[in-house]
Amino acid sequence: MANTGANTGTDTGSNLRMHRSDVVPQLVGDNRDFLIIAGLAGTAKDIEGLELGADNAFVLGGAMGAAVSTGIGLAVMQPDRQVLVATGDGELLMNIGALATVVASGVERFSILCVDNERYGETGNQITHTSMGTDLAAVARGFGIKNVLTVTAEDEIPAANAMLRRADGPNFVHLKVNDGPPTRPPGRSWDAVERKLAFRKALLGHS
Amino acid sequence: MTDQTVWGNQLYDHLVEYGVSLFAYVPDAGHKVMIQRSLDDPSVASVPLTTEEEGVAMAAGAYLCGGKSVLLMQSSGVGNCINMLSLIAFARFPFVTFVSMRGEFGEQNPWQIAMGQAVRPSLESIGTLCLSVEQAEDVIPTADAALGMAYKSQCGVAVLLSQKLLGAKAF
Numbered sequence: 001m002a003n004t005g006a007n008t009g010t011d012t013g014s015n016l017r018m019h020r021s022d023v024v025p026q027l028v029g030d031n032r033d034f035l036i037i038a039g040l041a042g043t044a045k046d047i048e049g050l051e052l053g054a055d056n057a058f059v060l061g062g063a064m065g066a067a068v069s070t071g072i073g074l075a076v077m078q079p080d081r082q083v084l085v086a087t088g089d090g091e092l093l094m095n096i097g098a099l100a101t102v103v104a105s106g107v108e109r110f111s112i113l114c115v116d117n118e119r120y121g122e123t124g125n126q127i128t129h130t131s132m133g134t135d136l137a138a139v140a141r142g143f144g145i146k147n148v149l150t151v152t153a154e155d156e157i158p159a160a161n162a163m164l165r166r167a168d169g170p171n172f173v174h175l176k177v178n179d180g181p182p183t184r185p186p187g188r189s190w191d192a193v194e195r196k197l198a199f200r201k202a203l204l205g206h207s
Numbered sequence: 208m209t210d211q212t213v214w215g216n217q218l219y220d221h222l223v224e225y226g227v228s229l230f231a232y233v234p235d236a237g238h239k240v241m242i243q244r245s246l247d248d249p250s251v252a253s254v255p256l257t258t259e260e261e262g263v264a265m266a267a268g269a270y271l272c273g274g275k276s277v278l279l280m281q282s283s284g285v286g287n288c289i290n291m292l293s294l295i296a297f298a299r300f301p302f303v304t305f306v307s308m309r310g311e312f313g314e315q316n317p318w319q320i321a322m323g324q325a326v327r328p329s330l331e332s333i334g335t336l337c338l339s340v341e342q343a344e345d346v347i348p349t350a351d352a353a354l355g356m357a358y359k360s361q362c363g364v365a366v367l368l369s370q371k372l373l374g375a376k377a378f
Contacts, residue, residue: 069263069268075268076229076268077273097261200271203273
């Protein structure tokens with residue numbers, strides 16, 4: 001018989017978990033502590049929900065698989081700033097080798113928050129590989145990510161909040177959430193040129 | 208075939224002088240000199256990739272933080288980059304890649320022909336401009352043109368290093 005997780009759709013236990021809109025704000029804390037890259041879809045909404053259009057965040061709307069690699073570029077050029085990459089399980093799986101590149105690049109003030117709902121939320125909540133046996137925290141450890149923490153309950157949030165701020169990374173917080181939809185932030189800008197210019201202006205003082 | 212130890216070293220020096228401080232690469236014989244120079248140079252970051260599209264996104268991230276970078280890859284890697292290049296095109300990120308060509312002038316491995324021939328049309332279809340180099344004396348002027356087009360005109364530019372320059376491997 002095939003893996004039951006692969007066949008039963010929603011019956012993976014994930015609905016007993018916390019909702020992303022409740023937990024991500026607590027877990028990230030002050031978003032201004034970071035330079036942020038948000039992957040497309042769910043985590044884009046999570047990060048926009050913290051502060052709409054924040055100029056310390058570049059929020060992707062496509063280019064699935066780009067988030068971690070884009071974050072490495074940030075961290076290489078700004079080694080004294082804490083970089084936060086927010087990405088979903090589906091987005092991370094599309095370019096999973098980037099975790100090896102995080103380690104190879106030597107970046108340290110670098111944190112990944114993987115919001116794992118075990119679903120492709122944007123395309124109809126189809127289950128992902130993480131509901132079929134893939135453990136992304138184990139994957140991150142295997143790739144050599146130094147500090148790794150899985151969060152499934154509320155009392156684990158303070159430790160995760162602190163880990164995202166560790167300067168001796170790279171850090172990987174694996175947040176397991178239920179399959180409820182992210183809260184849609186009102187009036188999000190989809191203009192990537194505008195976001196690029198705003199990010200550079202805020203950081204560098206010129207566009 | 209030309210002497211890579213001459214033009215490869217000149218090209219590396221030229222890129223660093225222009226301000227390039229991140230070399231992202233998937234290894235290839237055609238980039239051997241530049242990769243080694245970047246690994247030996249403590250003033251730059253030299254990052255090996257597991258797949259070429261990582262380097263496209265990394266270039267965008269580096270630019271957001273005020274840095275300049277190049278992606279070094281073989282022509283077969285171009286196919287891996289196409290969707291990621293939508294990030295460059297849509298957000299108008301400066302992006303420069305040096306592509307060591309296979310599957311064109313004198314190729315003897317039949318597996319290389321299809322992707323080698325698809326490089327230019329694929330890149331152009333996603334909005335990445337292509338400049339070809341066939342002779343050693345054109346390497347630096349072409350690199351200079353690519354950097355200017357990318358960082359002044361906010362374009363993605365691929366410099367295609369021909370097998371006329373690199374030589375075709377014997378099989």
